[in-house]
Amino acid sequence: MGPIDLTEQLGRWSAGRGPLYVLLAARLRRLINDGGLPPGTPLPPDRALASVLSVGRNTVVAAYDLLHQEGRIVRRQGSGTRVAGSASAAAHDVTSAPVFLHLLEPRDGVILLACAAPDSPPPELVEAYERVLPELAATTGDIGYHPSGHVTLRRAITEHYERRGVPTEPDQILVTNGAQQALSLLARAFVRPGDHVLVEAPTYPGALEAFRDEAAVPRPLPVGLCGFEAAVREHRPTLAYSIPSFHNPTGAVLSPLSRRRLAETAAAADVPLIDDEVLIDLGFPGEETPPPLAAYADTVISVGSLSKIVWGGLRIGWVRAPAPVITRLARLRAVHDLGGDILAQLAAADLLPRLGALRRRWAEQREARHDHLLAQLARHLPDWDAPPVRGGQTLWVRLPYGDGTSFAQAAIRHRVAVLPGGGLDVSGQSGAYVRIHFLAPVDELSEAVRRLAEAWRTYSPPARRVTSPAAMAV
Structure with a gap:
């Protein structure tokens, strides 16, 4: 495709801030x-596209570099710039996120340790x-369209926050249809x-995708948003x-x-702060269940979901925020989605106050699988650095050498999928990491580690680091 064709597709690309x-x-x-x-x-080459668009070459180079960092395009000396994902690119060890293609295709015997969610409804x-x-x-008398959500579920979520000591009104x-839609x-x-958004490095890549889709510039801070106040002064973010x-x-769990x-600090700086409570x-x-950030400042925007504690197939998420924000979000949603499944919302409303037994049973099961995965890694891959956690679903594992992206490619060839860390970190500091979940049954975790160990024995890192994609993961 030449530059003239591309500029026709670009349309009014420069409209905006x-x-x-x-x-x-x-x-x-x-x-x-x-x-x-x-x-x-x-x-098109940098200079050709810059000429057709009547902009400086540095503008095109910077745009290409940004997309290259996200893994959306491939840049190679002597062979030009291409959209990532072709067979030829894969043959050169440039990933097009094969670990995620298995979410859309049959598993083909691959053990999926990249996508973390319960695999069956309780x-x-x-x-x-x-x-x-x-x-x-x-x-009766209800056409079923509720862009803000069915009133029964909104009241149940209100009571859910009230039980946690956070006064809330419906x-x-x-x-929302899951937390991803909320984000x-x-x-x-x-x-x-062009707006700046403060994010943790590393963080949930689905959030990075949501911000990038609006052409935001993510600004990384350490986990816990350490250095928030200075970053606000430097970047003047519109969101955190x-x-x-x-x-x-x-x-990690942030202290009270x-x-x-x-x-x-966020409230004093007038920066909307999203607390992802999924x-x-x-x-x-x-x-103990940690207190929500909204317990300390009512301006905090809380995002919740039942996908991890119940099941991902129950597409129920929510936003708790000041009423004017909710009104604004409901209007945006109504343009694209008149509301979610009513039966699912009624079931969620019934389930919310009854989660105690499920939470306890699921906690015991996840802890046992966490301990088993750590033991298997220590036995078969003792050089890997895999710190234990107090909850959640994943281990953040540092490889002793090489990079997560090229090793994930080696792992998929041994029929096990892990998530390379580079796509979760806009600071570029997590290339040596992979994320592995521990939700699978213990026999499946044992087999996965066996395959990972075999992949590691044959792994040879590339001469130069491969950029990890900012691909969608959950």
Whole structure:
């Protein structure tokens, strides 16, 4: 594809706020994500595209560099720039996120340790559906469109926060189709092209994708958003995002004092702060459920979900925020989605106050599998650095040499999928890491470690580091 064809597809790429390279990267990213630029498509040389767009070459170079860091394009000396994901690119050990393709295709015998979520609905969920069927059958005078969420579930989530000591009203709750939709709505509401968003490094890559889709510039801080106040002065962010409870991917838990300091500092700086609480119920036995950041500042935006404590197939998430924010989000959602599944919302409302037994059973099971995975890694891969965690779903493992991206490619050839760390860290400091979940049954974890050990024995890192993609993972 030549530069003239590409500029026709780009359209009014420069419409918006922010540096030109960010706007250009945003439009190219959208074309790649939507299939307008399929895998393997050659992109124009820097100078050619700059000439056609009437911008400086540095603008094109910076846009290409940003997309290269995200793993969306491949740049090679002598062979030009292409959209990532072609067969030829894969043959040169440039990943197009093969570990995630298995979410869309048959497993083919691959053990998936990259995507962390329960693999079957618990009996409590089935029972909840059975209990609410009469309520659904008795429904009249309701067309079923509720962009803010069904009032029954909004009230149940309100009571859920009240039980945790956070006064809440139903108009502070928006129900979403999972936490990912919540993050996408928040990004759309608060971010404009070129805006800065403070994120932890590493962090949940789905959040990075949501911010990048709005052409934000993620600014990394250590886990816990350490250095928040100085970063606010330097970057003037429009949004901040944190996972203070059983952090994805490290498992870290922010102390109550640090939570208070972060929430109060964000409120004083007038920076909207997202508290991702998706993992908050995943502490091991004996671990107390951490307080939400909203307990320290009512301006905090809390995002919750039932996907990790119940089942990912129950597409129920929510946002708790000041009422004006909820109104704004509901209007955005109504344009694209008139509301979620009513039966699922009624079941979720029934289930929320009954989660205690499920939480305890699931905590014991996850702790046993966590301990088993650590023991297997210590036995078969003793050089790997795999610190234990107090809850959550994942281990954040540092490899003794090489990089996570090229090793993930070696692992997939041995039919086990792990998540390379580079795509979770916009600072570029996690290339030597992989994320591995411990939710699988113990016999499957044992077999996975055996395959990882075999992959490690044959692993030879590339001469130069391979850039890890900022691919979607959950």
